Amino acid sequence: MKNILRNSIYLGKNMFRDMSFTFWGLMYPIILAGFFYIAFSGIINMEIKTINVGIGRENQAYPILENVEILNVMEIHENDAEKSLKSGKIDGYIKNDLTLVVDGSGLNQTVIKGILDQIIQIIALNEPMQNLDFEVNYLSAKTQEANPMLVIFYSLIAMVSTYGVFPGIETAVTSQANLTDIGARINTTPIKKSTLLISGVIDGLLINIFSNILLLLFLRFVLKMDLFTNIWYSGIFILLGNLFGVSLGIFVGSSNKKSPGVKVMFSIATTLFLSFLSGMMSPNIKVSIDKNVPILGKINPISIITNSLYKINLLGNTRNLSQGMILLAVYSLVLMAVSYLFLGRSQYDSI
Amino acid sequence: MVIKAENIVKKYKELNALDHFNMEVKEGEILGLLGPNGCGKTTAINCILSLLKFDEGDIQIFGQKMTPTSYNIKKQIGLVPQEVAVFENLTVEENIDYFCGLYIEDKNIRREYVKEVIDFVGLTEYKKFYPKKLSGGLKRRLNIACGISHKPKLIFLDEPTVAVDAQSRNFILEGIKRLNKEGSTIIYTTHYLEEAEMLCDRIIIMDRGKSLVTGTVEELKSITSTREKIIAGFENPEEDISDKIKSIPHVLDVGKAHGEYIINFENGTNNLSNLLDFIKDNDLTYTKLYSQLPSLNDVFLELTGKELRE
Numbered sequence: 001m002k003n004i005l006r007n008s009i010y011l012g013k014n015m016f017r018d019m020s021f022t023f024w025g026l027m028y029p030i031i032l033a034g035f036f037y038i039a040f041s042g043i044i045n046m047e048i049k050t051i052n053v054g055i056g057r058e059n060q061a062y063p064i065l066e067n068v069e070i071l072n073v074m075e076i077h078e079n080d081a082e083k084s085l086k087s088g089k090i091d092g093y094i095k096n097d098l099t100l101v102v103d104g105s106g107l108n109q110t111v112i113k114g115i116l117d118q119i120i121q122i123i124a125l126n127e128p129m130q131n132l133d134f135e136v137n138y139l140s141a142k143t144q145e146a147n148p149m150l151v152i153f154y155s156l157i158a159m160v161s162t163y164g165v166f167p168g169i170e171t172a173v174t175s176q177a178n179l180t181d182i183g184a185r186i187n188t189t190p191i192k193k194s195t196l197l198i199s200g201v202i203d204g205l206l207i208n209i210f211s212n213i214l215l216l217l218f219l220r221f222v223l224k225m226d227l228f229t230n231i232w233y234s235g236i237f238i239l240l241g242n243l244f245g246v247s248l249g250i251f252v253g254s255s256n257k258k259s260p261g262v263k264v265m266f267s268i269a270t271t272l273f274l275s276f277l278s279g280m281m282s283p284n285i286k287v288s289i290d291k292n293v294p295i296l297g298k299i300n301p302i303s304i305i306t307n308s309l310y311k312i313n314l315l316g317n318t319r320n321l322s323q324g325m326i327l328l329a330v331y332s333l334v335l336m337a338v339s340y341l342f343l344g345r346s347q348y349d350s351i
Numbered sequence: 352m353v354i355k356a357e358n359i360v361k362k363y364k365e366l367n368a369l370d371h372f373n374m375e376v377k378e379g380e381i382l383g384l385l386g387p388n389g390c391g392k393t394t395a396i397n398c399i400l401s402l403l404k405f406d407e408g409d410i411q412i413f414g415q416k417m418t419p420t421s422y423n424i425k426k427q428i429g430l431v432p433q434e435v436a437v438f439e440n441l442t443v444e445e446n447i448d449y450f451c452g453l454y455i456e457d458k459n460i461r462r463e464y465v466k467e468v469i470d471f472v473g474l475t476e477y478k479k480f481y482p483k484k485l486s487g488g489l490k491r492r493l494n495i496a497c498g499i500s501h502k503p504k505l506i507f508l509d510e511p512t513v514a515v516d517a518q519s520r521n522f523i524l525e526g527i528k529r530l531n532k533e534g535s536t537i538i539y540t541t542h543y544l545e546e547a548e549m550l551c552d553r554i555i556i557m558d559r560g561k562s563l564v565t566g567t568v569e570e571l572k573s574i575t576s577t578r579e580k581i582i583a584g585f586e587n588p589e590e591d592i593s594d595k596i597k598s599i600p601h602v603l604d605v606g607k608a609h610g611e612y613i614i615n616f617e618n619g620t621n622n623l624s625n626l627l628d629f630i631k632d633n634d635l636t637y638t639k640l641y642s643q644l645p646s647l648n649d650v651f652l653e654l655t656g657k658e659l660r661e
Contacts, residue, residue, distance in 0.1 A: 018440050182438065185498075188425060188448070189453040191453045
């Protein structure tokens with residue numbers, strides 16, 4: 001235990017002082033959040049007035065839309081939709097197949113589209129409509145909740161929570177004689193691989209959680225974004241994201257002989273791609289994937305975190321979260337176990 | 352016997368990195384592994400330290416079989432690797448304390464050892480520096496400090512003076528002598544002849560993964576048939592007089608390089624006097640004339656047919 005603590009302190013110091021950590025771990029997420037905020041600030045900060053939306057009574061989204069205070073739901077038959085749109089009576093019409101028809105573009109249309117996307121996503125997530133807690137005034141309780149663009153920030157938080165991948169890589173390459181000179185040196189000392197591994201995991205988690213907290217503070221106090229209504233459930237998913245990230249890093253670091261630089265670039269590309277699929281670049285990507293390849297959204301760890309944060313905080317829904325938690329934990333354990341097999345390889349063919 | 356390595360064979364596909372390599376290290380000695388770059392010195396050390404798998408042979412350290420999990424043996428070993436292997440984002444003092452702490456758990460003893468070794472390698476005024484702020488020579492000293500801070504019984508120093516300035520080199524060599532005097536057994540790999548001659552009690556000459564010959568400097572030099580070498584340069588004549596020189600008693604062979612004659616003598620006395628007589632008899636004027644005892648390079652040349660520095 002004493003050895004683990006000592007190792008954690010020194011290896012942690014070494015990682016924390018690393019310039020690449022300062023950039024990728026601390027600055028990059030904040031810069032990205034800043035860019036997203038600037039790009040979408042027009043949409044995020046606009047005051048939303050009542051929006052007229054037309055829909056058929058038989059449409060499955062009708063009962064949900066009725067509960068959305070910012071919407072003035074007007075029962076209109078599909079045949080009359082075009083006329084109503086042209087006359088400006090309604091801002092958009094939702095057809096029975098949940099496609100949106102508009103006669104122009106603007107904030108009102110964007111908001112309708114966003115709300116519709118949420119509904120489509122609820123369906124894609126296999127959440128039965130009748131199971132939704134309509135007592136939670138999920139779209140009108142807070143002004144920001146009406147904005148689907150927030151999914152971008154949940155996705156960003158999800159991505160950054162997996163940035164434990166970097167300390168994970170560092171841990172792996174420091175533990176292996178055939179990857180770095182320092183690894184070779186450490187392998188001649190009496191320290192056990194398990195001690196190194198545990199120390200690395202502790203460091204990875206602490207450092208990345210610190211980095212996550214900085215990002216959340218930046219979002220909350222600098223950008224004034226109130227993203228969390230349930231910090232405990234959200235925290236569990238962010239922690240699991242950290243564990244997954246560290247495990248992935250140790251796996252990437254230990255499973256091949258590529259240089260540490262290549263491993264880092266591979267990890268950045270992987271997390272960025274998974275974040276892209278989970279809607280970081282555009283919520284439409286996420287909606288499209290959830291609709292067309294729902295399994296992808298269910299197995300993509302960043303999607304799991306994004307979806308869960310979205311459900312917890314935007315929809316106020318804390319049910320059926322265990323599946324995502326279990327999957328993230330299983331991913332982490334499997335990656336860690338396989339990595340241990342690689343790391344446990346005590347002698348090398350070449351150094 | 353501190354180390355006994357018998358018939359170690361290490362292959363990389365078709366290449367025999369170690370070819371039935373043998374090594375015995377006695378307690379308290381400085382054993383030199385001397386050979387050209389790529390001859391297998393570092394591979395031998397890595398096999399002994401159980402970092403590398405090897406195909407055949409047996410290695411014992413302190414009378415016990417060495418394995419990757421021989422933690423008790425590892426506690427008594429210090430390694431100074433060829434490449435500087437320290438944490439770039441820890442200070443000099445933190446680096447040394449980290450590595451020392453892998454062996455010494457007691458905080459007070461460790462603090463004392465760290466201070467001692469920082470003084471020993473002359474890094475006291477740099478102890479708060481990060482490695483990137485140190486010169487090449489100072490980094491090498493830090494590399495050494497990290498390997499010896501825990502006062503190991505057995506120290507491996509793998510070419511610790513490569514790319515080091517003269518001042519740091521002397522500092523390092525003196526330090527190694529002091530470590531040995533304080534009781535450490537040392538295995539020192541180098542391709543510098545002078546260092547091996549100056550430092551080592553015994554030397555193993557290696558080439559192509561084989562241990563060619565082992566002995567003290569004197570024992571190794573006695574292997575070569577050359578007993579004395581005289582280098583002579585003449586103002587005249589312009590023609591080659593190698594054949595004439597060969598007529599001098601005890602001359603083994605005569606070589607010519609850069610206009611100078613390198614004359615190797617076998618056992619015999621008055622070689623220089625005989626050469627002076629030859630110069631006088633042939634009415635020659637010499638510009639350079641000096642005698643050398645055979646070097647380890649001559650031994651290597653005789654054993655392998657090539658210069659050590661080739």
